[in-house]
Amino acid sequence: MAILDESMLVGASGKIDGYVVYKVGKKTYARKSPRTIANPRTGGQTAQRSKLPGAQTMHRAARGSVLEQVYTIVAREEERLSGYHWFLHANMNVFGVDDYVDYPRLMLTAGSLQLPFGMRQVAADAGQLEVAWQDNSSTVTAQSTDRLMVAAIFDNEPYQPVVLENVRGCRADGKGCVYLPEGEWTEAHLYCFFGTVDGKRYSPCMYFSIRKS
Known part of the structure; x- marks a missing residue:
């Protein structure tokens, strides 16, 4: 190319x-131009085709949420055709056959806003996750008022990302907490990211997970 x-x-x-x-x-x-494929049903071709439905399903589930806004903004920043095209380009290879999703590699958010330095898990249980970081609001692409946001995917709804509402913390705090909803889930995949107060810029995400005991 x-x-x-x-x-x-x-x-x-x-x-x-x-x-x-x-x-x-x-x-x-x-x-x-691609050559004619003599056997379009080889193992490699089948595996490649299995990735698209999963990526499409997850992107479709994000419609109407903050995540859709994130994808629109990052597509504009990276000069992609649309948020849909950005999501497929970033995540096609994390999906596989038999509903496989490589959740730690999933890029559920992205953007020009910077993540804090040294973001880490402090404590976790089935009800909440506590994280901490170094305040880097003095840098060009970060502000002290940037707020912590968390999207979750629960194992009983493996293609349904949800932006959680009960989240506390901004960049200047150096720490934050998210309270998880009750439900029939066993494992929660959590994607922590930051957004500006006006909702015009967002950051990449940091992955954490919680399992019920």
Whole structure:
């Protein structure tokens, strides 16, 4: 694949002399046209196809939540076509056959806002998670008022990310706490991230998990 920054083909799209030219955001790319696949049902092809439905299902479940807003913003920052395209590009490889999801590798959020330094788990049980960090609000991409936010995926709803409401802490506090809802779950996958007060910028996430005893 090549980026055509200084080419007469910038802005073009379609097939040209054995290459496919396409545009993503403000950039134009060219790649060789794919060869006809003699056996589209090989193990590799089947595994690759199994990734898409899982990624699509999880993105669809995030619609209407803060996560959808995060994806729209990060797509604009990275010059992607849409939040949907960003999510697929970032996460396709964490999904697999038989409903497999590699939750620690899942990028549930991203963005230009910086995570605090040294973010770590302090205490955890089935009801809450306590985290701590170093306040880095003096840096350019961080503010003291940035608030801690937490999205969760519970094992009884493996494709349903939920942004939790009962979360306490801002960057200047150096610590925060999230209270988990009751329910018929055994394991909770938690993604801690930060957002500005005006909701215009968000950070990447830090993964933690909690299991009921």
